[in-house]
Amino acid sequence: MLPNQRHTLLIDADDTLWENDRHYRASTVCFADLAQALGVDRQRVQPLVDHYEQVHINIGGFGPTSFTAALLDTWQHLTHEFGREPTDAELDRVRACTGRLFSPQVELLPLVAATLDHLASRHALVMVTKGEPEFQLAKLQGSGLAGYFEHARVLAHKDVAAYQTLVTDLALEPAVTWMVGNSPRSDINPALRAGLGAVYIPSNHTWHQELEPLLPSPRLRVLNRFAQLIDLFA
Ligand SMILES: [Mg+2]
Incomplete structure (x- = not known):
């Protein structure tokens, strides 16, 4: 006292x-599920997300907008490895993974x-x-x-x-x-x-x-x- x-x-x-962090982790798991379905090893997801997250934090600070941008960049990085651009439908699915982070609840x-x-x-x-x-x-x-x-x-x-x-x-x-x-x-x-x-x-x-x-x-x-x-x- x-x-x-x-x-x-x-x-x-x-x-x-x-x-808070629990929701970010759930968003990352959602994203890793999408990446795995694409044919990517899940183990590769977290380091890539960390990398792009830091890039966006340096630009726009910490928060759901930065994190969503980081996941979108990670997805683009992964699809480039398959020699193509992401589709709009894929990007919508990535965005849906972070929807919860924008809620005021x-x-x-x-x-x-x-x-x-x-x-x-x-x-x-x-x-x-x-x-x-x-x-x-x-x-x-x-x-x-x-x-x-x-x-x-x-x-x-x-x-x-x-x-x-x-x-x-x-x-x-x-x-x-x-x-x-x-x-x-x-x-x-x-x-x-x-x-x-x-x-x-x-x-x-x-x-x-x-x-x-x-x-x-x-x-x-x-x-x-x-x-x-x-x-x-x-
Ligand atoms: Mg705290």
Whole structure:
């Protein structure tokens, strides 16, 4: 338990408040099924998708639009190996694999709403997520959680500079500000480097590119479940 005072909790959304990576994995499985039917070894799919995903993230950031573009590029890459262009029908089937990612409907992780309800009565809550603002803000509205947050920020990158900018923009006091999330690379390590506290809540589903060793820090806390925030910030 931390000293009894008002804290500011910056809270990640994808795989912290609601399921996300699971839907990306399901989209990739759907795509791998199509590739296999084309005659491609499934093992080749993930590295190719990773490659084109990184290309599109560099252009347009992380989100369903980038991911769909990556799958379409991967499909084109594969059909070129067969000496032809993709058909419109094939591209429609590829797009259908990511349809779920564009939905504003979210599946909240266990006890998220009750925990936020409790925390919001004592602390300032700010949603801080990566992605495409249009879709992330639609998911926040669809989640029914928007009322718990004083602000919602959708960032292109969660790096040290992004957290420093957030501290300035929202006039945050680093000593009582914490980033809460499931990603060592985006939520925990850059927040610690920016002088904030960080609360790591591992998810069963975290995008493999978000994993890296946690920085040792006296401001780092690790919880098993979101609901344990209530005891930490009692
Ligand atoms: Mg996350």
